[in-house]
Amino acid sequence: MKAHDDILEEFETLQLSDFVITSCASTEYNCVSWAVGDIGQKWVSGAVVRGYYWPPGIGDDDTPDQWAEVFKRHGYELVDPLDWSYQKGFEKVAIYADNEGASHVARQLPDGNWSSKLGSLSDIEHGTLSLLEPRYGKVVRILRRHRPDWA
Amino acid sequence: MPLNEIERHVGNPREWQPDRPTHNWFEDKPTVVWEDEYQTAHANVVVVNGIRYRDSLPSNVHLRFWYQYHGVVTIAAQYAATAESQTPQHDPAELKSEFQTLAQLWRKETRAVSVLRRKILHPAYQRIIGMGAPAVPLILKELSERPDDWMWALKSITGEDPAPENATFDEAVSAWISWGKAKHLVP
Numbered sequence: 365m366k367a368h369d370d371i372l373e374e375f376e377t378l379q380l381s382d383f384v385i386t387s388c389a390s391t392e393y394n395c396v397s398w399a400v401g402d403i404g405q406k407w408v409s410g411a412v413v414r415g416y417y418w419p420p421g422i423g424d425d426d427t428p429d430q431w432a433e434v435f436k437r438h439g440y441e442l443v444d445p446l447d448w449s450y451q452k453g454f455e456k457v458a459i460y461a462d463n464e465g466a467s468h469v470a471r472q473l474p475d476g477n478w479s480s481k482l483g484s485l486s487d488i489e490h491g492t493l494s495l496l497e498p499r500y501g502k503v504v505r506i507l508r509r510h511r512p513d514w515a
Numbered sequence: 516m517p518l519n520e521i522e523r524h525v526g527n528p529r530e531w532q533p534d535r536p537t538h539n540w541f542e543d544k545p546t547v548v549w550e551d552e553y554q555t556a557h558a559n560v561v562v563v564n565g566i567r568y569r570d571s572l573p574s575n576v577h578l579r580f581w582y583q584y585h586g587v588v589t590i591a592a593q594y595a596a597t598a599e600s601q602t603p604q605h606d607p608a609e610l611k612s613e614f615q616t617l618a619q620l621w622r623k624e625t626r627a628v629s630v631l632r633r634k635i636l637h638p639a640y641q642r643i644i645g646m647g648a649p650a651v652p653l654i655l656k657e658l659s660e661r662p663d664d665w666m667w668a669l670k671s672i673t674g675e676d677p678a679p680e681n682a683t684f685d686e687a688v689s690a691w692i693s694w695g696k697a698k699h700l701v702p
Contacts, residue, residue, distance in 0.1 A: 374627040391663045392684050396630040406684040408631035413670040414678035415687025416631065426630055468629055483627040484663065499627060 367486050374485070377498050386479065387487035396431070398414070398481035399457050399471040400438060418475050426465040429505045435469075440507035447506060448493050450476035453515040454508040462501030470496070474514050605649060614653040617643050622663065635667045644668050655695035662688045 367385055372378060396407035405417040409424035418438060423430045432442060435457050448458055450472065458478070460468040470480040471491060480496060481487045490496065493503050559567050606615075621639040635641075643650055651672055658665045666687050670676050677694035678687035695701040 370626065391661075404683055410632055411667070413687075414664045414680065414682045415666050415678055415683075415684045417683075426632070428692075464630075464633065466629075466630070481629070483625065483629050484622075485626055 370485055371482060371488065374482070375496065375499050382495050383490045385488055387481075387488045389484060389486050391483075392486045393481065394483070395469050395481040396434065398479070399469045400434065400488060428459050428461045428466045429511040431459050432505045432507060433465040433468060435507045435509075439509040441509065443506040443508050446503065448503065450470075451508065453511060455511045455514060456506055457507045458503045459505040460493075460496065460500035460502065461504045461506075466504075468496065468500040474511075488492055520552055576692075605646075606650075609679060610646065611653060614646065614650055617656055622661075631664060631667070634664050640668065644671050647672055652700045655692065655701045658688060659692050659701065666691060676682070 367389060368380060370389070371383070371385070384410065393403040393406050394408065397403050397405060400407060408416045409418045409420060409422070409426055409430065411418070412444070418424060419434055422433050422437075432440075435464075436442075440457060443456070448456065450456075458470045458472075458473040459466055460470075468480065468482075470478045470490075473479055473489065477489050477491055478493060479487060479489050482496075497503065617639040621634075621637050621643070624639070625634045625637050643654065651669065654665050654669055654672075657663070658669075662685070665675075666678070669691055674692070678690040682690060692701065
């Protein structure tokens with residue numbers, strides 16, 4: 365239960381019934397790696413030491429637009445106005461931001477639930493995006509890409 | 516640049532509180548122009564990688580970090596070395612205990628954080644960097660037991676980066692452990 369306790373401690377408004385843990389805790393990848401689908405690398409911007417990856421040509425200030433650019437390179441397009449509802453045939457990602465910039469990204473699953481890698485904690489599945497908002501700020505960008513196999 | 520001139524731009528670094536919210540730390544950071552002026556306006560300099568820098572900035576962790584944050588890691592290392600030579604020797608047991616307390620605090624308070632710069636800006640992490648070279652064996656041991664984002668601190672203190680270009684996180688961790696073994700800093 366330690367993994368659950370760590371998450372509940374960190375996300376005070378989260379209840380045990382709000383999420384399912386789907387991985388062990390890991391420091392080897394982060395939420396961007398997870399959402400992009402590349403857990404072999406830790407996707408962080410602005411690192412001046414080796415061991416991290418950030419796509420060349422994308423700014424490293426951790427703005428929501430810079431994070432959105434990462435996903436555009438993976439075939440996503442912005443959904444404006446924000447619409448995080450499940451749309452058949454589309455995979456979505458949601459970028460959170462607070463007053464320091466982009467803070468987290470979650471990706472939608474084929475069943476409409478969301479999957480998040482929580483910092484160095486576990487991956488979880490959660491039903492709504494708002495469950496993580498008290499900790500990560502607000503959802504400020506939604507992007508989607510066509511997934512014919514999800515139709 | 517005299518300290519009062521530095522303070523005109525960044526406030527008095529000695530008065531920056533460790534618990535000051537990280538998003539406020541650099542709201543008054545020096546400008547690029549300021550840095551250029553700073554690097555060129557003083558005769559009392561050190562040469563690092565062919566670039567001349569003044570060597571007498573106050574050895575304040577936050578100020579050193581500001582340089583590191585902007586990619587001037589060698590400068591951070593230079594100041595770390597300076598700070599180390601000026602710092603009284605610590606009792607090894609005391610140092611280990613302090614390190615463990617800070618590392619545990621850092622792990623706990625940044626465990627849900629995904630953005631690297633927020634993690635390394637944590638005051639506990641900065642204090643560990645401020646311990647300088649004596650902390651390196653402790654960081655390497657921690658890295659081998661609980662791999663985490665310690666490479667930034669190691670590079671900041673040592674000025675080295677033994678990981679190959681394009682290394683993954685795991686590969687970088689392994690490279691640092693091997694580096695530590697080669698230097699007899701870890702068993």
